[in-house]
Amino acid sequence: MRNIHDVLDARAVTTLFQPLIEIATGRTVGYEALSRGPAGSPWESPAALFAAARAVGREGELDWICRAQAYRTILAAEPDNSLTWFVNMEPTAARTVCPPDLAPVVKLARGRLRVVTEMTERAIAGDPSGLLSAAAACRDAGWGVALDDVGADPLSLALMPFVHPDVVKLDMQLLREPGDPHTAKVVAAVAAYAEASGAVVLAEGIETPEHLAVARTMGATIGQGWLFGRPGPLDPSRADNARMPFIPPPAVPDRRSPFEIVAARRPLVRTTKDHLMPTSRHLEALVEVGEEAPVLLACFQEARHFTRATARRFERIATKSPLVAALGAGLATEPVPGVRGASLDDGDALRGEWNVIVVGPHRAAALVAKDLGDTGAERDRRFDFALTHDRALVVEAARSLLSRVAPAESPAIELLAAR
Known part of the structure; x- marks a missing residue:
């Protein structure tokens, strides 16, 4: 094949599979699908394959090709229906329409296979609304969702609640540096999330009995790595009918605003803008304190309230936080470098709200306030407000904002792709 276009046009992708093992019993509970380009070509490795497709604007299509080929291979093997199949995702795949020639096998897979879609923090921060919608679509199909490479980048911990x-999936480097302070922080945050949610912890890169022992101490119940098997042709006959559990899905973000969500469960206090400002600034400052790099989401009602001083603060915060978003009537999609923006319509309830929400691995806080419509001096404008540190409530309010943060062009969300 002469170039990457030939590879994509010919759908010349093959799939290898690596087993996922239940650590306590040694049983095979599933496989991860891993795609490769034509053997012996410059595009054989997945990194080279996706880099070439990205360079010509066909990365999303390649993701569909990889997924379809993986599904075709799995379905042909007629595996036990208790097996779970892990597929990776590229961010662009969420908003790329499935090519018509691949649609039949994808539809068949949705009805017959038990799939876990792997996401990365890069995908979520790039298109939070799209990824939340895509995750909901996966769950609507009865599929699961995994957060990949947790620990490789501390930002993934902040995005885990969303x-x-x-x-x-614990990044393989954690197994090799069990005494590192960063490893301890990651393991503690993951353990807290798994205990509260019932999620499965999977350790990647297990190559030796020592790695396996470390994985156990980190709370992993599923293992993946060369100790159990290298990527190769599919052999579902080794499976032992062990079913990996899925946890109850989160509440689907509705159109209620953060104020409406929090006010339904917390008492309100009436005060002025002047008295609310210190609390608002304090929550913003939480993002810059410590090493956990929380998410910051804020509503400004109108663009004029996103002042130059505020813009400077948010631009600085964005260099540390995995995701900073500002919403208000007339705000651009990127009001300052690194900050995700969203303009509010006239009828949006957020036009009447002032919200500051912070969510990190170990802290969560939300200030939600409703403008009472005063016309006097700016500092004397009155608001009804509530302040909460209830993590579940804060995350619910944050998800309602993330559903509004989307690219300017928002085609239909498709289920996510494998590589």
């Missing part, structure tokens, strides 16, 4: 993964 993904609400059924499976948390």
Whole structure:
């Protein structure tokens, strides 16, 4: 084949599979699908294959090709229906329409296979609304969601509550540096999430008995790595009918605003803008304190309230936080570098709200306030407000904002792709 277009046009992708093992019993509970380009070509490795497709604007299509080929291979093997199949995702795949020639096998897979879609923090931060919708679509199909490479980047911990993964995949480097302070922080945050949610912890890169022993101490119940098997042709006959559980899905973000969500469960206090400002600034400052890099989401009602001083603060915060978003009438999709923006319509309830929400691995806080419509001096404008540190409530309010943060062009969300 002469170039990457030939590879994509010919759908010349093959799939290898690596087993996922229940650590306590040694039983095979599933496989991860891993795609490869034509053997002996410059595009054989997945990194080279996706880089070439990305360079010509066909990365999303390649993701569909990889997924369809994986499903075709799995379905042909007629595997036990208790097996779980892990597929990886590229961010662009969520908003790329499935090519018509691949649609039949994808539809068949949705009805017959038990799939876990793997997401990364890069995908979520790039298109939070799209990824939340895509995760909901996966769950609507009875599929699960995994957060991949947790620990490779500390930002993934801050985004874990929004993904609400059924499976948390620990990055392989954690097994090799068990005494590192960063490893201890990651393991503690993952353990807290798994205990509260019932999620499965999966350790990647297990190559030796020592790695396996470390994985156990980190709370992993599923293992993946060369100790159990290298990627190769599919052999579902080794499975032992062990079913990997999925956890209850999070509440689907509705159109209620953060104020409406929090006010339904917390008492309100009436005060002025002047008295609310210190609390608002304090929550913003939480993002810059410590090493956990929380998410910051804020509503400004109108663009004029996103002042130059505020813009400077948010631009600085965005260099540390995995996701900073500002919403208000007239705000651009990127009001300052690194900050995700969203303009509010005239009828949007957020036009009347002032919200500041912070969510990190170990902290969560939300200030939600409703403008009472005063016309006097700016500092004397009155608001009804509530302040909460209830993690579940804060995350619910945050998800309602993330559902409004989307690219300017928002085609239909498709189920996510494998590689």
